[in-house]
Amino acid sequence: MIKKWLKILFFTIFFILIFKIAYTQIVIFPFEDLSKGDHGINFEIPEEIAQKLSEEGFKVIPPKEVIPLLIKFRKVDFYNINFTLLREIYKNFNAQYILLGSIGKLQKEPPAISIIVKLIDVFTGKITWGKSVSFSAEDFVSFLSLKKIDYSYMMEKVYKTLLADFKEPFESISKITPTIDIQEVVFNSRYLQPGKTVECIVRMVFSGPKPSFIGVEIEDNIGKRLIPLNKYTNERSYIAFWKAPEKEGRYPVVLVVTWGDKWKITKRIFIGRYYVDNTPPNLNLVIRGAKKKKGKVLVKDVLEIIPKVIGSSISKKFIGRGNGIAKWQIEIYSKNENTLILKESYPGELPKFLTWYTKGGMNTLSPGDYLIKFKVWDLAGNQNEVEKEVLLVTDPPTPQVIVYEGKEKDFMEIEINKNFIPLVRVYLEIFSKDGEKIAEIKKEGKPFDRIKKEIILDKKKIKNLNSLYYNAIIEDELRNKKILRRVSVIVKKAKEGPIRPTFKTWVDEF
Amino acid sequence: MNFKIIFKSSFILVIFFLSSCFSKEISVVINSSHNNFCEGTVFTFINNTKKFGIEFFIKDILTVELTKNGYILKDPSIVKSFFTPEERIRYFENPEIALSPELIQRLGSILGLKWIIGGKILEAEKIGDYVKIELLIWVKETKEGRLIWYSYYERDSDSYRTILHFGKISDLYSLVDKMVKKDIIKDLKKVLICKRKL
Numbered sequence: 001m002i003k004k005w006l007k008i009l010f011f012t013i014f015f016i017l018i019f020k021i022a023y024t025q026i027v028i029f030p031f032e033d034l035s036k037g038d039h040g041i042n043f044e045i046p047e048e049i050a051q052k053l054s055e056e057g058f059k060v061i062p063p064k065e066v067i068p069l070l071i072k073f074r075k076v077d078f079y080n081i082n083f084t085l086l087r088e089i090y091k092n093f094n095a096q097y098i099l100l101g102s103i104g105k106l107q108k109e110p111p112a113i114s115i116i117v118k119l120i121d122v123f124t125g126k127i128t129w130g131k132s133v134s135f136s137a138e139d140f141v142s143f144l145s146l147k148k149i150d151y152s153y154m155m156e157k158v159y160k161t162l163l164a165d166f167k168e169p170f171e172s173i174s175k176i177t178p179t180i181d182i183q184e185v186v187f188n189s190r191y192l193q194p195g196k197t198v199e200c201i202v203r204m205v206f207s208g209p210k211p212s213f214i215g216v217e218i219e220d221n222i223g224k225r226l227i228p229l230n231k232y233t234n235e236r237s238y239i240a241f242w243k244a245p246e247k248e249g250r251y252p253v254v255l256v257v258t259w260g261d262k263w264k265i266t267k268r269i270f271i272g273r274y275y276v277d278n279t280p281p282n283l284n285l286v287i288r289g290a291k292k293k294k295g296k297v298l299v300k301d302v303l304e305i306i307p308k309v310i311g312s313s314i315s316k317k318f319i320g321r322g323n324g325i326a327k328w329q330i331e332i333y334s335k336n337e338n339t340l341i342l343k344e345s346y347p348g349e350l351p352k353f354l355t356w357y358t359k360g361g362m363n364t365l366s367p368g369d370y371l372i373k374f375k376v377w378d379l380a381g382n383q384n385e386v387e388k389e390v391l392l393v394t395d396p397p398t399p400q401v402i403v404y405e406g407k408e409k410d411f412m413e414i415e416i417n418k419n420f421i422p423l424v425r426v427y428l429e430i431f432s433k434d435g436e437k438i439a440e441i442k443k444e445g446k447p448f449d450r451i452k453k454e455i456i457l458d459k460k461k462i463k464n465l466n467s468l469y470y471n472a473i474i475e476d477e478l479r480n481k482k483i484l485r486r487v488s489v490i491v492k493k494a495k496e497g498p499i500r501p502t503f504k505t506w507v508d509e510f
Numbered sequence: 511m512n513f514k515i516i517f518k519s520s521f522i523l524v525i526f527f528l529s530s531c532f533s534k535e536i537s538v539v540i541n542s543s544h545n546n547f548c549e550g551t552v553f554t555f556i557n558n559t560k561k562f563g564i565e566f567f568i569k570d571i572l573t574v575e576l577t578k579n580g581y582i583l584k585d586p587s588i589v590k591s592f593f594t595p596e597e598r599i600r601y602f603e604n605p606e607i608a609l610s611p612e613l614i615q616r617l618g619s620i621l622g623l624k625w626i627i628g629g630k631i632l633e634a635e636k637i638g639d640y641v642k643i644e645l646l647i648w649v650k651e652t653k654e655g656r657l658i659w660y661s662y663y664e665r666d667s668d669s670y671r672t673i674l675h676f677g678k679i680s681d682l683y684s685l686v687d688k689m690v691k692k693d694i695i696k697d698l699k700k701v702l703i704c705k706r707k708l
Contacts, residue, residue: 034562034563034566034567035563037563080590080591081587081588081591082587082588083588086588100585102566102567102570104563104566104686105682114567114681114683114686114687116567116570116571116574118573118574120585125585125588125621126583126584127573127574127577127582127583127584127585128577130575130578131574131578132570132571132574132575132687134681134684134687134688135684136680136684183595185596269592269620270594270616271594272595272596
């Protein structure tokens with residue numbers, strides 16, 4: 001009986017020893033050194049810690065031996081870990097823990113350091129032990145500064161403090177499950193119209209045995225189903241296709257990986273979602289600074305178009321989630337000349353505004369009616385178009401100043417014809433050859449449509465009618481302004497017979 | 511009798527106001543149905559200052575100190591490896607918005623996390639021997655992805671000074687180390703109640 005118990009005890013101790021030898025290795029990563037800026041690395045301190053731990057009897061893998069594996073896994077930093085890397089660490093080094101470290105400050109003169117180390121369990125990713133040490137010059141101030149502290153003394157103290165309560169927790173390990181690291185997920189488009197094909201490419205790395213099934217789980221009108229992922233361009237990329245459902249909405253995609261045989265594990269990882277959208281974008285076109293008059297949209301010298309997409313009741317849920325505009329197009333037609341004067345299309349989001357300086361250089365537009373057509377396509381390929389007619393008015397009318405030469409009397413007729421845009425200001429002065437002001441017309445304030453005035457001229461004073469000229473400032477309601485300087489007055493022979501009745505005051509007909 | 515009551519009430523009021531004046535942080539606790547907050551993670555703080563690296567240091571020191579206090583922490587890089595590639599980009603571009611309640615819930619259910627700690631460094635300065643740090647720290651539970659606690663801390667060189675110049679801190683990292691060990695952990699332990707035997 002005693003022999004039997006002794007045998008059991010012997011085998012238990014033997015297995016514990018074997019187990020310890022096989023699994024209790026600690027891999028020490030190079031430390032992150034924040035004092036050297038972004039991606040700063042420190043090898044000296046972790047190497048020294050590795051040395052000290054092995055002196056204490058721990059089985060350690062120093063940083064330099066880990067680097068080839070980290071390079072193989074294309075790790076640019078040595079402090080961001082994932083389960084695939086942890087599994088590979090276990091597989092390659094038979095290690096149960098990894099020791100990560102971060103240095104916040106490291107200074108030799110005066111000596112100062114801030115360091116944190118943490119021990120991570122490769123099976124669970126949990127932090128099982130950690131320690132932080134922060135020493136600055138003040139911490140070494142001795143009585144009357146009798147003892148001078150140098151960097152090596154400080155570092156010895158750092159190692160002693162760091163490893164004072166270092167403990168290596170031992171837990172029973174049954175098995176370490178296979179892992180998967182998703183590196184990239186690409187959809188042909190996140191936004192699709194119903195019935196279109198969804199293409200999903202997943203780039204991933206496995207650690208452990210090959211899975212017996214790799215696929216994506218989707219849910220649509222047919223129900224929940226699994227679509228297998230097939231090898232794509234290289235051994236890391238896999239592709240799956242399926243038809244987008246009829247109903248609008250957002251649909252999650254879950255990666256499903258199964259390991260059969262002895263493992264019998266299925267891992268389900270959410271990898272993204274796609275949107276089914278059948279609603280054309282609700283487009284609105286605003287002409288900035290335009291005035292509406294008698295059913296027409298009036299524009300002066302600058303044509304400023306602001307296209308905007310507004311969410312409708314159905315597509316509202318997509319707005320702000322990224323279902324933006326994939327392409328837009330603008331067309332401008334001259335209705336007077338019946339020609340297309342501009343057609344431009346661009347990929348990407350809508351512009352905040354579009355401006356056309358109609359009076360500038362090559363882009364000059366003649367006044368008249370124009371038709372603006374604006375088209376948009378959203379990311380799912382739904383299209384919408386809006387039209388807007390505008391009347392371009394770039395100039396107020398030119399006044400007509402005519403002098404009728406009669407036998408007895410000369411009279412002058414000044415007329416500004418009825419304009420589509422009412423006028424708000426008219427200032428007109430008529431001068432003789434010597435620069436003497438003969439007549440003046442001034443009106444501003446409430447919008448008015450027309451001006452007509454007749455003035456009888458003194459024949460004795462004005463002998464040469466051909467030398468008369470006028471200056472004028474005319475402004476319409478759109479603030480289009482016309483300034484005329486030294487414009488010759490038109491001279492006509494008055495018809496025979498009694499002269500037409502004259503108006504002592506100027507008459508507004510409207 | 512009335513005089514006694516008035517005297518007592520005014521004494522309590524005076525004590526209350528005095529304690530408010532001396533308080534260096536504002537803490538807000540939002541009640542949560544969870545009370546077994548043992549497992550969690552600490553995300554890198556958002557750094558609104560020009561002092562690079564302090565955000566990683568705060569995250570690491572909080573992680574280590576919480577582990578020492580018996581909490582089970584997953585390394586944040588492992589937690590982030592469960593982000594979808596799209597979420598990774600969104601988190602890189604705007605960590606405040608990217609950490610949605612939906613994502614927090616998912617991380618909680620996959621990794622068994624009960625809470626996530628994060629925060630923002632509002633100010634970190636060092637002028638000669640004078641150092642100062644201001645930060646916001648928050649805790650979100652993973653059941654619904656809600657915020658359950660947040661607090662504001664402001665500490666400087668003299669915050670931990672005892673007599674004469676003893677305890678005066680002239681280094682930002684040492685100040686963070688002291689602040690986490692002496693104050694933040696103490697406050698977090700009041701919020702993260704873990705029933706597990708430590």
